[in-house]
Amino acid sequence: MNIAVCLKEVLDTRLPFPFPQPAAAVRSDQAVPIRLTNLADRAALEFAFHIKARVSQVGSQRDVNVDSIAAVSVCTADEEGALVYALARGVDHVQRIAPWSQPTAPVSTAMALARRFASGEFDLVCCGDETMDNASAVVGPLLAELLGWAQVTSVCEVRELSRERCVLVRKLERGHREVVEVDMPVVITFVADAIQPRYVSRRLLDRARQASIPVLSMPLSSPEHQHAVAGALPFWPSVEKLLVPRARVKKRFAPDANLSAGDRVKAIMAGGSHTQTSASSILEGDAGYLVEQLYRFLKHHEFVQSTREQTP
Amino acid sequence: MEPVTRIINWNVASWMTVLLYGGTSIAVGLSVLRLASRVRVWRAGLPEHVRPRWSDAMAKLVRWTSGRGKMAHDRFAAVMHGLILWGFFILFVGTTLVFLEEQTPLHFFYGVFYIVASCVIDVGGAAFLLGLTMAVYRRGVVRKPRLQSSAMANGLLALLIAIGVSGFVLEASRIAVDLPPFERASIVGYPLALLLRALGLSRATLQTLHQSLWTGHAVLSMALFALATSFLFRHVVVSALAVALAPRRSSGSLRPYPLLAATTVGTGRAVDLRWRDLLEADACTTCGRCTSVCPATAAEKALDPRGIVLGLQGLIDASAAASNTVSVPTALEKLTPQALWDCTTCGACNAACPVDIQVFDKIIDLRRQMVDLGAISPAARVALEGVDTRQNPWSHPPAQRNSWRESLTLPVLDVTHGSHTRKPEWIYWVGCAGALEPTAQSISRATAALFKAAGLDFAVLASEGCTGDPARRLGDEALFQSCRRRNQELLHATGVRKIVTHCPHCFNTFKNEYPDSDQAGETNGSGLEFEVVHHTQLIKQLLDQKKLTMRSKHTGSATKVTFHDPCYLGRHNGEYDAPRTVLDSVPGLVRVEMPRHREHSLCCGGGGGQMWLESAGAKRVEGLRLLEASTTGANVVATGCPFCKVMLETAGATAGKQHEIHVRDISEVVLDALDVP
Numbered sequence: 001m002n003i004a005v006c007l008k009e010v011l012d013t014r015l016p017f018p019f020p021q022p023a024a025a026v027r028s029d030q031a032v033p034i035r036l037t038n039l040a041d042r043a044a045l046e047f048a049f050h051i052k053a054r055v056s057q058v059g060s061q062r063d064v065n066v067d068s069i070a071a072v073s074v075c076t077a078d079e080e081g082a083l084v085y086a087l088a089r090g091v092d093h094v095q096r097i098a099p100w101s102q103p104t105a106p107v108s109t110a111m112a113l114a115r116r117f118a119s120g121e122f123d124l125v126c127c128g129d130e131t132m133d134n135a136s137a138v139v140g141p142l143l144a145e146l147l148g149w150a151q152v153t154s155v156c157e158v159r160e161l162s163r164e165r166c167v168l169v170r171k172l173e174r175g176h177r178e179v180v181e182v183d184m185p186v187v188i189t190f191v192a193d194a195i196q197p198r199y200v201s202r203r204l205l206d207r208a209r210q211a212s213i214p215v216l217s218m219p220l221s222s223p224e225h226q227h228a229v230a231g232a233l234p235f236w237p238s239v240e241k242l243l244v245p246r247a248r249v250k251k252r253f254a255p256d257a258n259l260s261a262g263d264r265v266k267a268i269m270a271g272g273s274h275t276q277t278s279a280s281s282i283l284e285g286d287a288g289y290l291v292e293q294l295y296r297f298l299k300h301h302e303f304v305q306s307t308r309e310q311t312p
Numbered sequence: 313m314e315p316v317t318r319i320i321n322w323n324v325a326s327w328m329t330v331l332l333y334g335g336t337s338i339a340v341g342l343s344v345l346r347l348a349s350r351v352r353v354w355r356a357g358l359p360e361h362v363r364p365r366w367s368d369a370m371a372k373l374v375r376w377t378s379g380r381g382k383m384a385h386d387r388f389a390a391v392m393h394g395l396i397l398w399g400f401f402i403l404f405v406g407t408t409l410v411f412l413e414e415q416t417p418l419h420f421f422y423g424v425f426y427i428v429a430s431c432v433i434d435v436g437g438a439a440f441l442l443g444l445t446m447a448v449y450r451r452g453v454v455r456k457p458r459l460q461s462s463a464m465a466n467g468l469l470a471l472l473i474a475i476g477v478s479g480f481v482l483e484a485s486r487i488a489v490d491l492p493p494f495e496r497a498s499i500v501g502y503p504l505a506l507l508l509r510a511l512g513l514s515r516a517t518l519q520t521l522h523q524s525l526w527t528g529h530a531v532l533s534m535a536l537f538a539l540a541t542s543f544l545f546r547h548v549v550v551s552a553l554a555v556a557l558a559p560r561r562s563s564g565s566l567r568p569y570p571l572l573a574a575t576t577v578g579t580g581r582a583v584d585l586r587w588r589d590l591l592e593a594d595a596c597t598t599c600g601r602c603t604s605v606c607p608a609t610a611a612e613k614a615l616d617p618r619g620i621v622l623g624l625q626g627l628i629d630a631s632a633a634a635s636n637t638v639s640v641p642t643a644l645e646k647l648t649p650q651a652l653w654d655c656t657t658c659g660a661c662n663a664a665c666p667v668d669i670q671v672f673d674k675i676i677d678l679r680r681q682m683v684d685l686g687a688i689s690p691a692a693r694v695a696l697e698g699v700d701t702r703q704n705p706w707s708h709p710p711a712q713r714n715s716w717r718e719s720l721t722l723p724v725l726d727v728t729h730g731s732h733t734r735k736p737e738w739i740y741w742v743g744c745a746g747a748l749e750p751t752a753q754s755i756s757r758a759t760a761a762l763f764k765a766a767g768l769d770f771a772v773l774a775s776e777g778c779t780g781d782p783a784r785r786l787g788d789e790a791l792f793q794s795c796r797r798r799n800q801e802l803l804h805a806t807g808v809r810k811i812v813t814h815c816p817h818c819f820n821t822f823k824n825e826y827p828d829s830d831q832a833g834e835t836n837g838s839g840l841e842f843e844v845v846h847h848t849q850l851i852k853q854l855l856d857q858k859k860l861t862m863r864s865k866h867t868g869s870a871t872k873v874t875f876h877d878p879c880y881l882g883r884h885n886g887e888y889d890a891p892r893t894v895l896d897s898v899p900g901l902v903r904v905e906m907p908r909h910r911e912h913s914l915c916c917g918g919g920g921g922q923m924w925l926e927s928a929g930a931k932r933v934e935g936l937r938l939l940e941a942s943t944t945g946a947n948v949v950a951t952g953c954p955f956c957k958v959m960l961e962t963a964g965a966t967a968g969k970q971h972e973i974h975v976r977d978i979s980e981v982v983l984d985a986l987d988v989p
Binding site for chain 1: 569571572575577683684686687688690692693696697700701702709710711783787788789790791794
């Protein structure tokens with residue numbers, strides 16, 4: 001059995017990303033975006049290693065053996081970090097697929113991957129459920145569709161695996177779980193928090209950086225490339241409208257620190273604070289109104305001097 | 313006139329002498345073979361980054377054998393070991409002289425030499441037995457908890473006593489036959505001979521007794537020679553080597569990782585450890601001093617420093633015995649992983665070890681191998697990834713790094729964008745804790761305020777990054793080296809040659825680990841050549857120069873303060889006086905010492921990466937330290953380290969003592985007492 005893992009290097013969207021402004025000096029430590037291997041992809045890679053380890057233990061009984069794990073990424077040469085990570089983690093092969101177009105879109109990524117996996121070399125493809133910087137979560141399902149394979153999304157556990165089938169646990173909303181059985185070959189997408197990825201030391205990363213990563217370029221005559229050159233959809237969907245949800249007051253789950261320990265435990269058990277010690281409100285309106293209200297609030301709490309009352 | 317000498321091997325058949333020499337040769341051969349098998353394992357280890365200097369080694373050996381080493385920290389043990397060592401040495405030389413007299417053409421064992429030698433050998437024997445009696449007293453009567461009592465250790469002690477006692481009775485039975493007057497020089501043997509005569513033993517009985525004792529003494533001695541490089545006896549030979557070859561470097565400076573450039577990953581086999589670590593493991597005397605001072609052990613965590621060393625000794629045992637080292641369990645399999653992660657790198661174990669075993673060096677090397685294998689806790693992973701990607705182990709966004717100084721007007725040096733106009737004299741290195749940890753940000757603000765008040769020409773950097781101390785102590789050496797390179801470039805770009813920091817971890821890293829010093833403490837040219845001081849040292853200097861002045865009068869009652877020595881300021885860098893001098897200069901403060909202070913200080917539990925790891929013990933190290941501080945009756949625990957402040961403050965809050973005992977950095981204490989016009 002050969003396993004392929006699809007990886008992507010993404011922006012660390014957990015951090016505020018400062019956009020350069022013409023009027024303000026932006027320091028290097030703030031302006032340099034931090035890139036990392038997508039967390040869900042790391043989980044997928046970790047699962048591939050777990051499957052290999054587990055299959056090697058029970059493989060003789062089930063006549064299954066994991067021969068190799070390959071990592072594949074559709075990215076430019078500057079975005080090879082995820083493949084370096086995979087090499088350092090110990091995959092047998094890596095391959096970068098040069099994208100047809102820039103920036104890459106989920107659909108074109110899925111098509112490029114489908115071309116790569118169409119040879120039937122792999123029995124199992126592991127992907128992250130969604131990327132941190134796009135979160136469309138369509139690459140896995142679309143890839144399976146293009147390959148004509150089975151697909152399971154939001155997987156958090158692999159229960160059984162054999163040459164013919166595998167049993168997986170899906171993580172659903174509100175803590176629910178779903179056990180599914182699926183025929184091989186299959187595309188599985190893993191959720192990011194399903195597993196703690198093993199730490200990859202800087203030494204191994206530095207060593208992996210020295211390796212040359214083979215590049216696969218898709219033929220220019222391919223219809224996908226023609227579409228990409230022409231800028232045709234659906235490779236890069238355009239955003240027509242952003243719908244922002246109405247702001248809501250957050251429910252206070254943290255109990256009041258001034259309460260006794262017993263009362264705090266009661267509050268937690270009850271699902272929230274049973275006393276409201278401060279009033280919160282959400283302001284809505286135009287900028288002038290908001291500034292005025294904000295100023296009143298700050299003045300009320302003595303954050304601003306009363307001598308500067310005239311102009312907020 | 314009766315010749316002043318004795319017949320060597322009197323009353324002993326020649327075949328017995330042949331058996332003695334033959335048996336002794338076999339026994340010595342066995343010992344040599346056993347030692348050779350250990351040496352083979354040591355030699356299979358990785359090379360050390362510094363070569364020992366023989367002049368240094370000899371000087372250390374002389375110092376150690378003369379009782380001026382760390383053995384003297386326990387005076388009873390020092391006297392006991394001194395008596396046994398020197399007593400045995402004299403007996404050994406005496407036996408060698410007898411051998412030379414009998415087996416070589418040299419003849420010197422008569423006359424004055426004989427009398428003096430007889431006397432000295434008896435004194436040596438008496439010292440030997442006295443030392444052994446002290447050992448029995450310590451193990452059997454005092455029963456020190458740190459000493460592991462085992463049948464093997466007791467058996468070996470009994471063997472030595474039997475050799476000493478049989479030797480004296482043997483001598484007495486020989487003298488008692490004729491009682492020559494010159495044998496009065498045998499100050500133990502002669503009185504014993506008189507006692508035998510007083511018992512009314514006949515000449516024939518004495519000769520039979522002598523022959524039996526000679527045989528018994530010979531057999532016991534052969535057993536000693538055969539066991540000389542085994543079990544606890546091994547330390548006699550190997551600990552001398554360990555002391556002589558101990559590194560001459562600051563204890564705060566960790567060794568480079570020999571596998572850093574290797575293509576393989578260490579898995580804790582003997583070949584993945586350094587030869588000196590293997591040698592040191594064999595040198596362990598199992599005295600347990602390391603364990604008795606270890607804060608993690610005190611907090612009932614998994615770590616037992618002696619257990620780590622003995623675990624490695626077990627690895628050598630297995631590797632020496634095995635023909636195929638692949639089948640030998642590795643150190644990572646033999647040792648509890650949690651034990652390796654409990655170490656705070658406070659260095660108390662190293663400081664206490666009488667044979668200079670560097671315990672936490674071994675722990676760090678094993679951590680490095682675990683990091684390469686990815687076998688680390690999620691908390692350690694988050695801290696290391698934080699250092700790698702966000703330049704701080706707390707994983708705070710880098711943009712938050714300057715939030716501590718938002719309300720202050722401080723000179724900022726921005727080398728990246730060249731926004732600075734003037735080169736200051738000092739760079740104030742704030743560090744990750746001082747910049748990001750809310751409890752420690754007050755230290756940064758207080759320190760900056762003091763420097764401003766003193767008119768110090770300083771600036772803070774616009775873009776600091778982690779020094780790499782947590783990465784190195786958590787085992788990612790390559791990550792540390794990358795932090796080191798980045799900071800070296802940054803600091804060189806500033807052109808400033810003086811750094812002051814309030815964090816002893818940053819201080820230690822800049823001072824001892826960035827210069828890339830070799831064994832002699834000389835820089836190799838690629839490192840950082842800066843003057844680095846801790847803020848307590850600079851504050852003391854500013855007070856001495858009257859650039860900072862305290863309020864002359866103190867109103868109200870005096871505040872009792874006790875100083876907690878940060879490990880990386882005190883034990884690792886020897887700075888104990890500056891913070892105390894500063895505290896003593898603050899009016900209205902009465903300084904009291906905790907039971908364990910200065911060199912014997914107890915760690916706060918935050919070093920060695922523990923700040924970011926989960927505490928697995930039944931107790932908390934910081935809790936133990938705070939308890940010790942509270943026994944002094946002090947209202948304030950002063951310290952000079954942000955980690956110590958965070959840990960002790962947390963311990964105070966956990967114990968509900970946050971209103972009784974306040975934890976403050978020295979800069980905060982001084983700022984409060986400053987005479988601001």
